[in-house]
Amino acid sequence: MTESLNASWPLWEVFVRSSRGLSHVHAGSLHAPDATMALRNARDLYTRRNEGTSVWVMPSDSISSSDPDSKGGFFESPQGKDFRHATYYTKSEGVKHL
Amino acid sequence: MSFTAGDSATKISAGNAITPEDIIAAGAKAPEDVATYAMYLGDDALMLAQRLGHWISRAPEMEEDVALANIAQDQLGHARFLLSYAGSAWDQTEDDLAYFRTEEQFRSCRLVEQENGDFGQTIARQLIFSLYQYELFTRLMDSADETLASVAAKAVKEVTYHVDHAAQWTLRLGDGTDESHRRMQEGLYYMWPYVDELFNDDDLLRDLSERGIAVLPSTLRESFDARIEPILEQATLTVPDVPGAWGGDRSGNFSEHRGHILAEMQVLARQFPQGVTW
Numbered sequence: 001m002t003e004s005l006n007a008s009w010p011l012w013e014v015f016v017r018s019s020r021g022l023s024h025v026h027a028g029s030l031h032a033p034d035a036t037m038a039l040r041n042a043r044d045l046y047t048r049r050n051e052g053t054s055v056w057v058m059p060s061d062s063i064s065s066s067d068p069d070s071k072g073g074f075f076e077s078p079q080g081k082d083f084r085h086a087t088y089y090t091k092s093e094g095v096k097h098l
Numbered sequence: 099m100s101f102t103a104g105d106s107a108t109k110i111s112a113g114n115a116i117t118p119e120d121i122i123a124a125g126a127k128a129p130e131d132v133a134t135y136a137m138y139l140g141d142d143a144l145m146l147a148q149r150l151g152h153w154i155s156r157a158p159e160m161e162e163d164v165a166l167a168n169i170a171q172d173q174l175g176h177a178r179f180l181l182s183y184a185g186s187a188w189d190q191t192e193d194d195l196a197y198f199r200t201e202e203q204f205r206s207c208r209l210v211e212q213e214n215g216d217f218g219q220t221i222a223r224q225l226i227f228s229l230y231q232y233e234l235f236t237r238l239m240d241s242a243d244e245t246l247a248s249v250a251a252k253a254v255k256e257v258t259y260h261v262d263h264a265a266q267w268t269l270r271l272g273d274g275t276d277e278s279h280r281r282m283q284e285g286l287y288y289m290w291p292y293v294d295e296l297f298n299d300d301d302l303l304r305d306l307s308e309r310g311i312a313v314l315p316s317t318l319r320e321s322f323d324a325r326i327e328p329i330l331e332q333a334t335l336t337v338p339d340v341p342g343a344w345g346g347d348r349s350g351n352f353s354e355h356r357g358h359i360l361a362e363m364q365v366l367a368r369q370f371p372q373g374v375t376w
Contacts, residue, residue: 009159030161037266041161043259044168050113 011060012038014045016052024056032057115252118175118182118192126186126245133187134205134302135312136246137195138348139234140180141206144196145356146227147174148363149214158217165263169224172256179249197367201357205348209292211355215285218271218278222285224264229325230296232257233318242310265329272333283335290338295346297322 009031015024027046032038038057047055066074078084128136150170157163181192209227214220235257238250271282297319306312330337345352366374 031159032161033270037270040263040266041165044165045161048164048168 009033012042012057013060013063014038014042015056015058016042016046017054018051019053024054027051029060035059116248118178121179121182121245121249122186126183128183128187128243128245130187131302131306132243132246132311133184135306136180136184138205140177140184140195141204142210142227142231143173143180144177145204145206145359146210147171147177148359149210149212149223150220152214153220162217166220169260169263172253172260175256176249176253179252183245183249193367197364198371201350201353201360204350204356204360206350206353206356207292207295207348208343208346208353208355209289209296211353211359212289212292213355215288216281217267218281219285219288221264221267221271222282222289224260225268225326225329226289226293226296228257228260228264229322230318232261233321233325234313234315237313237318240310241312246311268329268335269333272330272335279334282333283338286330286335287338287340290340291343292346294342295348298346300347 011029012032013029014027016027017024030038030041030045032041035057039055042055042057147170150166153166154163157166178192181195185191185195209223212223235250235254239247239254241247268282271278297315299314299316303312303314307314327337350356
């Protein structure tokens with residue numbers, strides 16, 4: 001196997017839906033020459049133990065992701081804003097399992 | 099309506115497909131002629147599984163390693179069903195048949211025994227055999243023998259994927275680079291002499307098919323040709339113009355590779371017939 005061959009197979013991200021009614025969940029990634037083969041590789045790698053009823057693949061480089069270095073500005077600002085949580089309601093009597 | 103673990107939205111289970119153990123537990127006992135037919139089919143699957151297993155850690159990419167191993171596992175599964183059922187005729191287990199028969203007692207076709215060669219050669223064998231097996235199992239689902247029919251019904255889903263896998267690769271290799279085209283065409287050339295014998299009838303097959311149990315191989319040829327020719331054409335490949343290899347009666351008399359495959363497959367079981375752990 002040559003390096004150029006490796007380089008020519010792009011990376012794909014795989015999303016598997018385990019059952020009707022659930023969402024597709026990111027399962028992992030794989031190499032494949034094109035989308036058609038990526039779907040088949042995904043079937044072989046990520047649904048071989050009966051995990052799935054539907055599979056999506058997409059080129060890894062088409063995903064835009066948040067910057068790990070800007071975690072503070074992105075994700076820490078909701079901290080302390082407990083008015084955004086529904087914690088100030090009083091439970092009605094007789095409502096179980098809330 | 100009842101729910102089983104297989105219906106759970108979150109729990110992953112192995113599903114509820116039939117297993118070889120189910121067949122034995124159901125007390126199925128094959129008549130000897132049906133058992134011999136099951137051996138034809140089971141030996142094909144076993145030999146192909148053994149050949150494909152050799153690709154593990156050697157495929158062009160890790161993903162393809164897993165793909166070929168999955169297909170090998172499917173074939174090994176078919177072999178387990180068919181040899182378990184065949185063995186029931188003579189009070190033998192699947193392992194008795196797989197590990198303790200001699201070269202002359204196997205009934206595999208030569209196509210599945212052919213060497214892996216390069217990836218193109220393996221894909222050529224996969225394309226030919228998967229298409230043949232797909233046509234066969236599709237028809238065998240209607241067999242008058244209930245066990246064969248249920249095995250075929252399970253297997254045909256798996257073989258549908260094997261056909262797709264082989265066809266996708268045939269298109270990419272055939273209509274890919276000059277080098278991949280050359281190798282794919284050479285792979286077909288290497289395998290093609292063993293195509294005819296897949297469709298050979300014999301007395302046993304004629305008798306069983308008249309009783310609705312077996313599928314007469316010669317009746318599969320037309321649909322096989324109709325399926326493989328457009329795939330090869332689209333892949334810019336040609337059907338090799340080569341004569342069929344001499345022999346082809348599943349006897350092993352004309353098989354170059356069968357003994358070598360068995361030597362590797364059987365050595366451990368024969369050396370330690372009581373079993374071994376390590």
